[in-house]
Amino acid sequence: MTELRLRNVSAGYGAKPVVRDVSAEVSSGGWFAIVGPNGAGKSTLLKAIAGLVPCQGTVELDGKTPPRKEKARVLGYAPQNPVLPEGLTVTDYVLLGRTPHLGLLARESATDVSIVEDTLERLDLSALAGRKLRTLSGGEQQRTVLARVLAQRTSLLLLDEPTTGLDVGHAQALLERLDLLRREDGTTVVSTLHDLTFAAQYADELLLLDGGEVAASGKPAEVLTPQRLRDHYAAETEVLHTREGHPVVAPIRRPT
Numbered sequence: 001m002t003e004l005r006l007r008n009v010s011a012g013y014g015a016k017p018v019v020r021d022v023s024a025e026v027s028s029g030g031w032f033a034i035v036g037p038n039g040a041g042k043s044t045l046l047k048a049i050a051g052l053v054p055c056q057g058t059v060e061l062d063g064k065t066p067p068r069k070e071k072a073r074v075l076g077y078a079p080q081n082p083v084l085p086e087g088l089t090v091t092d093y094v095l096l097g098r099t100p101h102l103g104l105l106a107r108e109s110a111t112d113v114s115i116v117e118d119t120l121e122r123l124d125l126s127a128l129a130g131r132k133l134r135t136l137s138g139g140e141q142q143r144t145v146l147a148r149v150l151a152q153r154t155s156l157l158l159l160d161e162p163t164t165g166l167d168v169g170h171a172q173a174l175l176e177r178l179d180l181l182r183r184e185d186g187t188t189v190v191s192t193l194h195d196l197t198f199a200a201q202y203a204d205e206l207l208l209l210d211g212g213e214v215a216a217s218g219k220p221a222e223v224l225t226p227q228r229l230r231d232h233y234a235a236e237t238e239v240l241h242t243r244e245g246h247p248v249v250a251p252i253r254r255p256t
C-alpha cells in the first residue's frame with residue numbers, strides 16, 4: 001500500500017526542465033495513467049518519480065521522501081527501452097527482480113524462486129524460462145521486463161508504456177493482472193500509455209501532459225474529449241463509450 005503525492009514537480013536533463021510544475025495525488029491501490037503526445041514529458045515524469053532524473057518539488061511516498069536505496073524496495077520501475085543483458089536466461093533475468101529483497105551476499109531462497117515461477121506463468125512466459133533473452137521476440141522481451149518488475153513485489157509500480165510491442169491479448173492480460181494486483185494487494189500503479197482506450201478502461205485518473213505541462217487531469221471520461229485530442233495530439237477521433245461508461249477512442253479518417 002503506497003500513496004504517492006507530487007508537489008510542483010519539475011524535472012529534466014539540463015538547465016531547462018522538460019516537465020514543469022506537476023502536482024498530483026494517487027491513493028493506495030489507485031491507477032494513474034500519464035498520457036500525452038510524443039515528447040510531452042511522460043517518461044521524464046515517471047523517471048522523476050523513480051528518482052532517476054534531477055527533480056525540483058517533492059515526490060512523497062506515504063508522506064515521506066525515502067532515500068534511493070529504500071525506494072528500490074517500495075517501487076518497481078520498468079523503463080520504455082531497457083538495455084537487456086542478452087546472454088541471461090529469462091529465469092535468471094526475472095530473478096534479478098528479487099535482488100532488493102536479498103541480504104548482502106545472500107542467494108535467492110525457495111520463496112524467491114517460487115515467486116519468479118509464478119510470475120512467469122502469469123505472463124505466459126513459462127515455456128520460455130530457459131531461453132536466452134537475445135532469442136526472444138520483441139513482445140516476449142517486453143513481457144520478460146515486466147515480469148522482472150512484478151517479481152519485485154513492490155507496492156508501487158511505475159511502468160513506462162507497458163503494452164508496447166504486446167499483441168492485444170497479451171496487453172489485455174497484463175492490464176488485467178495489474179488491475180488484480182491493485183484490487184487484491186492494494187498495489188498502486190502509475191503508467192504511461194499511448195493506447196488511450198486501454199488507459200480509459202483501466203486507470204482511475206488520467207494526467208494529460210503536453211509540452212511538459214499538465215493540460216488536463218481527472219477521470220478518463222472528463223479528460224478524453226475529441227476537442228482535447230484535436231488540440232493536444234492533432235488527432236481526429238470519435239470518442240464512444242462502453243456500457244460501463246468507459247471511453248473508447250477511435251481515430252477516424254479525415255476527409256481528403
Ligand SMILES: Nc1ncnc2c1ncn2[C@@H]1O[C@H](COP(=O)(O)OP(=O)(O)OP(=O)(O)O)[C@@H](O)[C@H]1O
Pocket residue numbers: 013018036037038039040041042043044045
Ligand atoms: N536523456 C535525455 N537528454 C536530453 N533530453 C531528453 C532526454 N530524454 C528525453 N529528452 C527530451 O525530453 C523531452 C520529453 O521526453 P520524454 O521521453 O519524457 O517524452 P515522452 O512524453 O515520454 O515521449 P514519447 O511518447 O515519445 O515516449 C523530449 O523533448 C525529449 O527529446
